Each structure stands twice: as C-alpha cells, then as structure tokens.
Amino acid sequence: MSDHCPTLRRNGDQVIILDQTRLPWQEVFVCLDTLDDAATAIRDMQVRGAPLIGATAAFGIALALRNNASDAALQAADACLRATRPTAVNLHWALDRMQAALRPLPAAERSAAAWAAAEAIQSGDAAANAAIGHHGLGLLQALAANQNQPLHVMTHCNAGWLATCGHGTALAPIYAAHAAGIEVHVWVSETRPRNQGLLTAWELARAGVPHTLIADNAAGWLMAEGRVDAVITGADRIAANGDTANKVGTYLKALAARAHDIPFYIAAPRSTVDFNCPHGRAIPIEERSADEVRIIQGLDAAGLPAGIRLAGPTTAACNPAFDVTPAGLVAGIICEFGVFPADGLAAIAGRQA
Numbered sequence: 004m005s006d007h008c009p010t011l012r013r014n015g016d017q018v019i020i021l022d023q024t025r026l027p028w029q030e031v032f033v034c035l036d037t038l039d040d041a042a043t044a045i046r047d048m049q050v051r052g053a054p055l056i057g058a059t060a061a062f063g064i065a066l067a068l069r070n071n072a073s074d075a076a077l078q079a080a081d082a083c084l085r086a087t088r089p090t091a092v093n094l095h096w097a098l099d100r101m102q103a104a105l106r107p108l109p110a111a112e113r114s115a116a117a118w119a120a121a122e123a124i125q126s127g128d129a130a131a132n133a134a135i136g137h138h139g140l141g142l143l144q145a146l147a148a149n150q151n152q153p154l155h156v157m158t159h160c161n162a163g164w165l166a167t168c169g170h171g172t173a174l175a176p177i178y179a180a181h182a183a184g185i186e187v188h189v190w191v192s193e194t195r196p197r198n199q200g201l202l203t204a205w206e207l208a209r210a211g212v213p214h215t216l217i218a219d220n221a222a223g224w225l226m227a228e229g230r231v232d233a234v235i236t237g238a239d240r241i242a243a244n245g246d247t248a249n250k251v252g253t254y255l256k257a258l259a260a261r262a263h264d265i266p267f268y269i270a271a272p273r274s275t276v277d278f279n280c281p282h283g284r285a286i287p288i289e290e291r292s293a294d295e296v297r298i299i300q301g302l303d304a305a306g307l308p309a310g311i312r313l314a315g316p317t318t319a320a321c322n323p324a325f326d327v328t329p330a331g332l333v334a335g336i337i338c339e340f341g342v343f344p345a346d347g348l349a350a351i352a353g354r355q356a
Contacts, residue, residue: 038067052166057093061121072113132169134339139176160250162237245330245345246283283327293320
C-alpha cells in the first residue's frame with residue numbers, strides 16, 4: 004500500500020483538501036469553508052479524479068447547509084455543484100445520494116445528516132478501492148506467473164490515492180502487487196496538456212514502486228517493442244454497454260494494446276458506471292480552456308510555480324479533457340465486485356455502490 008496523506012478530510016465544520024494544482028512541486032493543504040470553495044476546488048481541479056470529485060461535492064453540500072438547510076438552499080447547492088464538471092458521473096452519483104438522504108428530512112436535521120452522508124460516501128470509496136486492489140491483484144499475479152522478469156504495467160493520467168478517498172482505482176492493483184512482493188514496474192504516461200502522469204510518478208515514488216515517466220506519445224512504441232505486459236487505467240464514466248470515458252489519450256492506448264495483444268483493463272468503482280447512459284456517444288465530453296494547451300505549468304528559475312507560453316494567444320487550440328474507449332477494446336472492468344467483461348456490466352446493475 005502507498006504511504007499517503009489524506010486528499011480530503013473533515014475538520015470540524017470545514018473540509019481540508021490537498022491542492023493538486025500545486026503538485027508535484029509543493030504539498031499544500033487548503034481549507035474549504037463554503038459551498039463556493041468546494042465548487043471552485045472541483046472546477047479548477049484542486050481536487051480531481053472521479054471518486055474524489057464525488058466525495059468533495061458531497062462535503063460541499065454539507066458546507067452549504069451549515070447555516071441554512073432549507074429546501075431552497077439544498078436545491079441551490081445541488082445545482083451549483085452539478086454545473087462544475089460534466090464528464091465524471093461520480094459527481095452526479097454523489098449528489099443524488101445526498102439528495103436522497105436529505106430531501107425527506109426536516110431542515111433542522113439536515114446539517115448533521117449531510118456530514119454523516121458525506122463521510123459515508125468517503126468511507127465507501129475507500130472500501131471500494133481496497134476491493135479493486137484485491138481483484139486486480141489476481142490479474143497481475145496471473146500475468147507475473149508466466150514470466151521471469153518484472154511485470155511492466157502501463158497507466159494513463161492519475162488514478163491513485165490522489166484521485167480517490169483510498170488507495171486508488173488503477174493504481175490499487177499495482178500497490179497490492181508491490182505489497183505482495185511481485186516485482187512490478189510502471190510506465191507512467193504524462194497525459195498532456197495537464198501532465199497528470201506527474202502525479203502518478205509522485206505517488207509511486209512515495210510508495211517505492213519502480214516507475215518510468217514517458218511522453219504519452221511514446222506508449223504505442225513501447226507496446227510494439229514488447230516492453231508492456233498490461234495496461235490499467237481509471238475511468239470518469241462507464242456507459243451501460245461498457246464504453247468508457249477517461250483522460251484524453253486513453254483511447255489511443257487501448258488501440259495500441261489491441262494491436263499488440265496486450266490486455267487493457269479499466270479499474271473503477273460501481274459508482275462510475277452510469278446505467279442511464281446507453282453508450283459512449285452519449286457521454287458528455289468536457290472541453291477545457293485552450294490556454295491549457297497554449298501554456299505549460301512548471302517551476303521558474305527561482306523554483307516558484309509559473310506558466311510558460313508555448314503558443315501565441317491567437318493560436319487556435321482544441322482541448323477535450325476526455326475521450327471514449329469502446330467496450331470492444333477493454334479486456335475487463337475491475338470494480339469492487341470483481342472483474343467483469345465490458346459488455347457484462349448488467350451483472351452489477353442491481354448492486355449498491
């Protein structure tokens with residue numbers, strides 16, 4: 004398991020988050036005191052990763068209801084948080100859970116109930132992460148049994164403890180394998196333009212897991228060279244038919260994995276499966292600011308966070324934050340209930356996340 008600090012924790016009637024926009028250079032914790040603070044943290048990606056976004060939204064409801072728990076206040080808080088980011092379904096799942104728990108209650112009982120419901124979502128995600136790690140470990144053990152060298156696993160973006168309330172989704176099996184003594188090495192894709200693979204590299208370094216950071220465009224060549232045994236990524240929304248939205252660039256890795264007979268797995272909790280979404284074409288894909296493409300974030304000569312312009316402000320830029328991987332390219336979906344074929348998610352439709 005990774006040696007990690009909490010990404011999200013309650014502190015009395017406030018919430019403390021690890022500001023991921025400052026990573027990997029600075030470890031800075033920020034206090035969320037209002038609904039607007041929570042909405043800003045989600046929108047500006049101070050918190051990111053579908054499960055963590057959902058938990059933060061739940062705590063945002065609790066923050067909003069501290070002094071006014073009326074029907075109007077609950078509805079306004081819900082609407083505010085739903086508008087922050089469109090693709091990650093865990094956001095809407097968590098808000099639906101909060102509405103179901105709070106709407107039937109009298110206003111006088113809602114504040115305490117909101118904190119309890121948010122903490123239940125947080126602890127539930129941690130438990131799901133642990134189960135995903137257990138089920139994914141079995142897959143990695145089977146792969147490792149067939150070779151006399153380190154197991155080389157590729158991942159994309161960050162789906163570790165930074166993105167969740169536990170030990171992660173895609174990284175949970177890797178942490179479990181490392182703890183079990185399996186010799187594992189991770190190819191970490193940087194995921195332009197926000198380079199969130201840097202967060203995975205930061206996590207893995209803290210956990211002592213061997214890894215190598217790569218440009219995301221290097222992934223296909225490494226697969227062609229026989230240097231990758233499996234690919235595991237997380238997900239932000241999984242449609243009912245198994246099509247999966249994840250950080251842009253995931254689709255290209257799935258195509259390359261199929262071309263070279265490398266198993267490509269998705270690791271995500273049940274809460275990421277949207278049975279109201281029939282297929283990937285119905286998943287809303289977030290378009291983020293073009294300046295994320297034009298300007299790269301890093302440290303200046305003084306070691307301070309700074310933006311470096313790569314393209315002029317009039318350069319046209321397209322910045323989809325996610326893409327969709329068709330179910331047919333997915334070897335299996337690892338969730339807290341086991342490993343399922345991408346087109347077999349109906350088996351978990353009735354289970355509670």
